[in-house]
Amino acid sequence: MKPLRLLVLLLVLLAATACQQSPAPDAKPLVIASFYPMYDFARQVAGDRAQVVSLVPPGVHGHDWEPSPQDVARLRQARVFVYNGAGFEPWAQKMITEAARPSTVVVAASTGLARARSDGTSEVDPHVWLDPVLAQGEVEAIRGALEHGDPAGKVVYDENARAFKAKLAELHERFAAGLRDCARREVVVTHTAFGYLTRRYQLEQVAVMGLAPESEPSPAALAHIVRVARQRKVTTIFVEPLVNPRLGETLARELRAKVLSLNPIEGVTAQEAAAGKSYPDLMVQNLESLRAGLGCK
Numbered sequence: 001m002k003p004l005r006l007l008v009l010l011l012v013l014l015a016a017t018a019c020q021q022s023p024a025p026d027a028k029p030l031v032i033a034s035f036y037p038m039y040d041f042a043r044q045v046a047g048d049r050a051q052v053v054s055l056v057p058p059g060v061h062g063h064d065w066e067p068s069p070q071d072v073a074r075l076r077q078a079r080v081f082v083y084n085g086a087g088f089e090p091w092a093q094k095m096i097t098e099a100a101r102p103s104t105v106v107v108a109a110s111t112g113l114a115r116a117r118s119d120g121t122s123e124v125d126p127h128v129w130l131d132p133v134l135a136q137g138e139v140e141a142i143r144g145a146l147e148h149g150d151p152a153g154k155v156v157y158d159e160n161a162r163a164f165k166a167k168l169a170e171l172h173e174r175f176a177a178g179l180r181d182c183a184r185r186e187v188v189v190t191h192t193a194f195g196y197l198t199r200r201y202q203l204e205q206v207a208v209m210g211l212a213p214e215s216e217p218s219p220a221a222l223a224h225i226v227r228v229a230r231q232r233k234v235t236t237i238f239v240e241p242l243v244n245p246r247l248g249e250t251l252a253r254e255l256r257a258k259v260l261s262l263n264p265i266e267g268v269t270a271q272e273a274a275a276g277k278s279y280p281d282l283m284v285q286n287l288e289s290l291r292a293g294l295g296c297k
């Protein structure tokens with residue numbers, strides 16, 4: 001046999017055996033997270049020990065995403081599945097029933113932290129991650145799940161979780177100090193994602209509309225927003241970055257109000273993902289925006 005042919009045969013044999021070996025025993029455990037904050041918290045705890053992937057891709061708003069059959073299939077490979085819960089991922093339960101293996105550790109990180117909306121409806125508010133104190137509780141839940149799914153990594157996960165929670169505690173101190181002395185305490189938003197955050201820092205969330213984040217308001221709805229905002233002498237409206245900016249521009253024109261960005265962190269833009277922005281980075285931007293809009297010293 002010619003050396004070249006032998007080499008080709010060897011390569012074919014090698015490729016065949018490689019295909020048969022489904023995940024190598026030393027492969028990193030796969031952790032699948034539902035959307036951006038769950039992904040960021042999980043990767044902070046996992047460090048280099050596990051491979052963490054996000055189902056909702058950059059540029060997509062977590063509220064509007066639906067899993068594809070490929071996403072469902074991916075869950076079959078996961079050691080741990082992390083989601084927020086409290087109704088944020090309405091598709092999660094079906095996906096878990098369909099695709100999670102009996103050995104897959106599933107964690108809804110907001111369990112025990114989410115509460116009913118403060119506007120008197122019985123609906124539970126899922127936006128737990130926007131309060132840096134409650135976010136520490138979500139990180140704890142994720143740490144527990146990773147240790148359950150990969151007990152050999154306990155020391156690493158403990159250490160990473162401790163370091164990240166310290167960062168979140170620092171973030172909380174920064175918010176508390178930065179929002180202590182402000183000219184206004186009303187946070188006027190187009191998406192009521194900030195109930196936990198505003199409660200934590202004695203601010204008041206005022207929703208100028210109860211619309212789903214990505215919908216385009218009708219002229220009547222817009223007129224209502226303008227009326228409410230004028231009544232309340234609103235000087236700043238906070239809008240979210242992943243949503244069509246036209247709404248904010250229209251409101252600013254109508255009200256002669258400032259429009260600032262307040263990020264519910266339900267996704268990241270492609271640029272933010274490329275820049276490696278973490279949850280604390282995005283929250284610091286939120287704090288700066290709040291301070292500018294509320295006239296804080």
Ligand SMILES: [Zn+2]
Pocket residue numbers: 063127191192193213264266
């Ligand atoms: Zn939301």
